[in-house]
Every structure is written in structure tokens, then in C-alpha cells.
Amino acid sequence: MDPTLALKIRRTESLTSLVRRELERMIEMGELAGGDRLNENALATRLGVSRGPIREACRGLEQSGLVEVVVNRGVFVRELDNKAAAELYDIRASLMGMAGRLLAPIITTAQAAELQALINDMDKAAKAEDLNAFYPLNLRFHEKIVGFTGNERLLSLCNAIQREAHLFRRRTLDAPGRMKVSNAEHRRILAALKKHDAEASRREMEEHVLTSKDALFGK
Amino acid sequence: MDPTLALKIRRTESLTSLVRRELERMIEMGELAGGDRLNENALATRLGVSRGPIREACRGLEQSGLVEVVVNRGVFVRELDNKAAAELYDIRASLMGMAGRLLAPIITTAQAAELQALINDMDKAAKAEDLNAFYPLNLRFHEKIVGFTGNERLLSLCNAIQREAHLFRRRTLDAPGRMKVSNAEHRRILAALKKHDAEASRREMEEHVLTSKDALFGK
DNA sequence: CGGCGAAAAACTGTTGACAATTCACAATCC
DNA sequence: GGATTGTGAATTGTCAACAGTTTTTCGCCG
Numbered sequence: 001m002d003p004t005l006a007l008k009i010r011r012t013e014s015l016t017s018l019v020r021r022e023l024e025r026m027i028e029m030g031e032l033a034g035g036d037r038l039n040e041n042a043l044a045t046r047l048g049v050s051r052g053p054i055r056e057a058c059r060g061l062e063q064s065g066l067v068e069v070v071v072n073r074g075v076f077v078r079e080l081d082n083k084a085a086a087e088l089y090d091i092r093a094s095l096m097g098m099a100g101r102l103l104a105p106i107i108t109t110a111q112a113a114e115l116q117a118l119i120n121d122m123d124k125a126a127k128a129e130d131l132n133a134f135y136p137l138n139l140r141f142h143e144k145i146v147g148f149t150g151n152e153r154l155l156s157l158c159n160a161i162q163r164e165a166h167l168f169r170r171r172t173l174d175a176p177g178r179m180k181v182s183n184a185e186h187r188r189i190l191a192a193l194k195k196h197d198a199e200a201s202r203r204e205m206e207e208h209v210l211t212s213k214d215a216l217f218g219k
Numbered sequence: 220m221d222p223t224l225a226l227k228i229r230r231t232e233s234l235t236s237l238v239r240r241e242l243e244r245m246i247e248m249g250e251l252a253g254g255d256r257l258n259e260n261a262l263a264t265r266l267g268v269s270r271g272p273i274r275e276a277c278r279g280l281e282q283s284g285l286v287e288v289v290v291n292r293g294v295f296v297r298e299l300d301n302k303a304a305a306e307l308y309d310i311r312a313s314l315m316g317m318a319g320r321l322l323a324p325i326i327t328t329a330q331a332a333e334l335q336a337l338i339n340d341m342d343k344a345a346k347a348e349d350l351n352a353f354y355p356l357n358l359r360f361h362e363k364i365v366g367f368t369g370n371e372r373l374l375s376l377c378n379a380i381q382r383e384a385h386l387f388r389r390r391t392l393d394a395p396g397r398m399k400v401s402n403a404e405h406r407r408i409l410a411a412l413k414k415h416d417a418e419a420s421r422r423e424m425e426e427h428v429l430t431s432k433d434a435l436f437g438k
Numbered sequence: 439c440g441g442c443g444a445a446a447a448a449c450t451g452t453t454g455a456c457a458a459t460t461c462a463c464a465a466t467c468c
Numbered sequence: 469g470g471a472t473t474g475t476g477a478a479t480t481g482t483c484a485a486c487a488g489t490t491t492t493t494c495g496c497c498g
Binding site (some may be wrong): 270293 | 450451452454460467
Binding site for chain 4 (some may be wrong): 014015016049050052053071072073074107
């Protein structure tokens with residue numbers, strides 16, 4: 001690798017944050033499964049750093065709920081049981097509802113068009129039963145709505161909750177036909193937003209998340 | 220200090236978590252004001268530990284939003300400008316609304332009585348214009364409602380948001396008469412909960428928080 | 439063969455030292 | 469006088485080593 005580049009990276013970013021991102025990636029990609037212990041020595045060797053940055057990164061991950069730290073035993077990738085996952089869905093529903101409420105009064109036509117474009121793409125993916133295409137579009141749709149509100153803390157919090165929910169193995173959209181139902185709800189959300197109806201937007205967003213929660217747990 | 224006690228603590232709790240709690244306390248008590256830098260060496264000496272645990276604790280604090288880490292410059296107690304504080308209030312309003320919605324269907328008479336007792340105590344404090352008595356009661360009231368839902372993640376999240384909001388200097392309840400208005404809203408919340416009306420409980424909780432937000436920013 | 443216990447290995451918790459960067463301040467130049 | 473640059477102190481980033489705890493291994497006895 002180009003050593004100049006490496007130095008430039010080091011100047012503006014600590015090893016801790018690099019390690020942190022790498023660990024998040026490994027957890028998201030499933031290279032580290034739920035319940036796995038994060039071996040500090042092994043990780044340090046693997047990533048070419050000492051244990052200090054590894055430990056610091058783990059403390060950040062602990063606070064964001066991705067790992068659990070047990071004294072003298074190590075840090076473990078968190079496992080979400082049904083209750084914990086359901087709790088996250090309720091939280092997410094609430095935050096998404098607030099996003100709808102905040103965005104409705106201020107949404108621009110350009111933003112609405114962006115959301116519409118995503119809905120159209122999701123329609124194609126749903127028709128093709130292509131979950132791999134649908135899933136990231138769905139994420140983008142929700143993230144855009146939150147981002148458009150301008151509430152940065154809400155955005156980072158939603159993203160954190162989303163990442164944490166990823167620890168739950170089962171996926172909502174696996175069920176056949178779920179994609180079309182989900183996208184129909186997206187249309188209702190966008191319609192409420194376009195009408196600048198804060199209360200309806202909040203309700204549609206909240207119910208949309210709770211619906212997928214019910215689909216997951218077979219209410 | 221008794222060395223045996225210190226050792227026992229060490230067995231079941233790491234220095235990192237002790238340091239973390241101490242730093243949280245110092246920030247909450249105002250010993251560390253917004254914008255202050257946390258000098259690692261000074262803290263290490265003051266707390267009688269090395270820099271390792273200090274740094275690890277700071278990484279946790281960063282994730283929970285209490286401090287900001289700037290590479291090669293240090294960690295600083297976060298300062299909330301009006302926008303950031305307003306963002307937190309909206310988030311808090313949303314989470315509290317969900318707490319109301321979740322609790323309404325399942326609240327017990329014993330729990331309602333607990334809340335009623337707190338309201339009575341707050342009445343006394345409001346009549347005496349005793350903000351120092353009112354404030355912690357108010358916190359307990361909200362925390363109990365969230366706790367009664369049984370959603371542990373929601374409780375810890377609300378507490379984290381609450382601590383973070385503490386970084387904002389100005390206090391809502393300072394305004395004269397605010398205590399009585401606030402407690403009147405508490406009564407309406409409890410009434411909705413007792414009626415097991417989820418939608419009304421959600422709305423009252425959400426509006427209660429947003430009202431104090433408006434009082435703070437002079438809507 | 440299976441449980442038991444002690445020694446050994448592996449691992450985490452903590453520390454002090456070293457390297458790299460930033461900050462404070464004085465000397466210099468325009 | 470004001471901006472600038474150079475130097476030393478202070479501070480953060482990283483690392484390697486040591487201490488204490490947990491887990492594993494392995495020999496021993498019933």
C-alpha cells in the first residue's frame with residue numbers, strides 16, 4: 001500500500017475509529033455471529049494494531065448495543081432474543097413516526113420526487129421478487145425521510161437502532177408478498193407527506209414499522 | 220480507603236466503568252462544563268488510575284453523546300446549541316409518546332397509584348415554588364412511566380437522552396408557574412393511562428414534552 | 439470410564455513508556 | 469505593529485509488558 005496515503009489517513013483518523021468501523025462491518029456481514037467472543041489478541045494481530053485501539057473500539061460498540069462486555073471474560077457480539085428485537089421495533093416505530101410528523105410540514109417537491117423514485121424502483125424489485133434489490137432501496141427510503149427532517153441526532157439514532165436490529169437473524173421481508181404490501185404502505189406515507197398532513201404522516205410511518213414488526217412475530 | 224473493598228470492586232467491575240460513572244457524575248454536577256477538555260493525564264492522576272481506562276471510558280461517553288472526540292486534540296464535554304437541544308426534545312417527545320402508548324393497555328392500579336403519589340408530591344412542591352423538590356420528582360414520574368412499559372431498551376435510551384439533554388444550560392421549569400402547568404399535564408397523562416386509552420396517552424405524553432420544549436425556546 | 443483437582447495455557451485488565459502531534463510563546467521579518 | 473516561523477513543553481495515539489482471572493488440559497483416584 002502507498003505509505004503516504006496511510007500516513008494521511010492516520011493524521012485525520014485514529015486507529016480506534018478504523019477498527020470500530022471494521023468491527024461493525026464484520027458484525028453486519030456475519031463474519032462475527034451473535035454470541036461470538038471478540039478475541040482481542042486475534043483481532044489485534046489480524047488488523048495489525050495493538051490491543052489498545054481494539055479495546056477502545058469495543059467500548060464504543062458496547063454503548064451502541066452491538067456487543068456486550070463481561071468483566072474478565074471478554075466482549076461478545078450481542079444476541080437479540082424476541083423480546084429485545086420487539087423492543088427495538090417499538091422504538092424504531094416511534095422515531096419513524098416522529099420523522100413523518102416533522103417532515104410533513106416542510107417536505108419539498110424535489111424530496112417527494114426522490115421518494116417517489118425509490119418507490120418506483122421498489123415496485124420493480126417487488127414484481128421481480130428480488131429481495132436483494134428491494135432491501136437496500138427500502139433502507140434508503142426510510143433513511144431519506146429521516147434525513148429530510150434535518151434532525152441530525154434523529155438520523156444517527158435511527159441508523160444506530162437499525163444496525164442494532166440487524167443482529168436479529170430473522171428478516172421481515174422474507175415472507176412472500178410482503179414486498180408489495182410494504183411498498184403500498186410507502187405510497188400511503190408519501191401521500192400523507194405530500195398533503196403536509198403531520199398527524200397522518202406520523203401515523204402511517206409508525207404503523208408501517210409496527211406492521212413489519214407484526215409480520216415478523218406473527219402477531 | 221480499605222484496600223480489600225477496592226479489590227472486591229475490581230473483581231466484578233472494571234476501572235473503565237468506574238471511571239465512566241465518575242465522569243458522568245462530574246459532567247452532570249457541572250464540575251466539567253460544556254466545552255471543557257478532559258485532560259487524560261490530569262484525570263488519571265486525580266482518579267488514581269492509568270490513562271488506559273480513562274480513554275476507554277471516554278470512548279463510551281462519546282457514543283452516548285456526552286463528549287466529543289477530536290483526533291489529536293482530545294475529548295471535550297459536548298455543548299448543545301439550540302438546534303441540538305431542540306432535536307433532543309423532539310426525540311424525547313417521540314419516545315415518551317411511545318411509552319404512553321405501550322403502557323396504557325397494561326398499567327396496573329398499583330402503578331397508577333404510584334404515579335398519583337408523585338403527582339401529589341409535585342403539587343406540594345409547586346405550591347411551595349420549590350423547584351429543587353419538583354425537578355427530581357418530575358424525572359421520577361417520567362422514568363416510572365417508561366419503566367412500567369417493560370421495554371428495557373426504551374428505558375435506557377430515554378435515560379441516555381435525558382442525560383444528554385442535561386448538557387443544555389437552560390432549564391424549562393425555571394419560568395414561574397411552569398410547575399403547575401406541567402403537573403396539570405401530568406394529571407391528564409395519568410387520566411388517559413387509567414382509561415387504558417393508548418392513543419390519548421401517546422398524544423398527551425408527546426405533547427407534554429413538546430410543550431416544555433416550546434416553553435424553553437419561546438415558540 | 440467418568441468425575442475431580444491442580445497445573446498450564448489463554449485471555450483480559452492495567453500500567454508505564456515511547457512516538458507523533460498540537461499548543462504556547464518568543465524571536466524574526468515585513 | 470502585526471503576521472510568521474521556529475523551538476520546546478504539553479498532550480494525545482499507540483504499543484509492549486506485567487498482573488490477575490478464567491478456561492483448558494491432563495494426570496489421578498474411585
